[in-house]
């Protein structure tokens with residue numbers, strides 16, 4: 180008798196995997212188990228509209244519970260899986276939860292995501308020091324932000340800057356502390372980092388670059404200030420820490436799956452044990468263009484694409500779509516849209532007018548277009564996405580001319596650039 184598929188991690192990747200598996204014709208039981216107390220919900224609004232108070236929790240839900248019941252997908256919430264074991268090499272096995280549930284399975288998928296990297300300084304456990312990963316974190320932050328006057332954000336990445344923008348829009352005194360010499364340094368070119376530095380400053384956010392937090396101090400267990408290595412002290416009644424995430428590999432380690440900065444998967448979402456699949460923020464995968472290397476993509480789009488590939492693999496088909504990677508960020512009225520991956524570029528150009536807060540940065544490698552970061556320039560973003568999807572390019576010498584739309588400048592890519600894109 181089939182005991183069914185167990186998907187550990189009930190969020191963006193997990194729910195997509197469950198739905199895609201049903202679509203693929205899986206008729207057996209599907210159980211989605213997650214340690215959070217909620218049904219699967221979207222995380223991006225946690226640092227945007229939900230934190231701002233514009234929407235409520237119900238609007239975060241990815242699917243209504245009745246819909247999942249209609250698909251015969253069981254969702255177990257509030258259950259941490261802390262042990263998993265395969266019979267031989269699998270695919271069947273058993274998982275145990277912290278509350279003592281035993282979950283037998285015929286097939287196993289890990290969609291366990293990532294957890295925030297902790298700030299390792301004294302005082303980091305004081306009240307009023309918050310991370311932002313879950314709906315519970317965001318709900319608590321909403322409440323604390325309402326009462327706070329001075330907010331310090333540690334980390335100048337996407338989540339930290341989005342949270343800073345929300346706090347500032349609510350009239351708080353906001354300082355962002357970043358250890359590196361520029362903002363969002365892992366993702367965007369220096370020109371985009373510099374633009375955001377100035378844009379936040381224009382809206383009243385203070386940004387401290389090259390600044391190292393050495394301790395947090397407080398009174399009666401509540402945070403009161405953030406101490407920096409240059410001796411300065413920033414008053415704070417709320418500290419938001421956004422210094423990156425760590426993929427959750429505990430269960431993969433129990434199963435002896437190869438992990439290297441995340442659970443290593445191929446483009447069909449197969450782990451080093453081909454009987455076990457994994458998808459989403461917990462994984463590293465080959466670069467979408469070259470088919471080699473180990474890339475970690477923390478995005479909704481990636482969670483969905485990998486979950487679809489994982490479902491196809493579990494259903495016995497070897498399928499994977501390789502869309503152009505996409506990401507977005509919203510800070511104040513600035514909408515950043517990213518298509519492609521810019522790492523490894525050898526030059527970039529700026530199109531448009533940063534001073535008017537509408538521009539794009541196009542990245543190239545060997546004269547082939549690789550990626551775009553667009554700020555309030557959706558037409559450029561769409562055009563580059565289209566070019567990359569087709570395996571085409573937009574020549575750098577043409578792209579600066581804003582009187583011509585990028586869509587009209589799409590041309591066939593040099594043969595060498597087309598060759599390195601793997602076939603799906």
Ligand SMILES: Cc1cc2nc3c(=O)[nH]c(=O)nc-3n(C[C@H](O)[C@H](O)[C@H](O)COP(=O)(O)OP(=O)(O)OC[C@H]3O[C@@H](n4cnc5c(N)ncnc54)[C@H](O)[C@@H]3O)c2cc1C
Nearest residue numbers: 188190191192213214222223260291292459460477478479
């Ligand atoms: C504040 C915020 C803003 C974001 N903004 C954007 C954005 O603008 N654009 C974008 O593309 N992406 C954004 N992201 C990233 C995006 O939300 C993630 O890439 C996506 O949620 C990944 O989905 P996932 O299912 O892989 O992992 P997760 O969403 O992390 O879900 C994994 C789930 O598994 C559970 N779990 C882990 N281990 C166990 C276990 N042993 N037993 C049971 N349950 C377990 C976790 O608690 C969690 O609920 C944002 C993320 C955050 C936190």
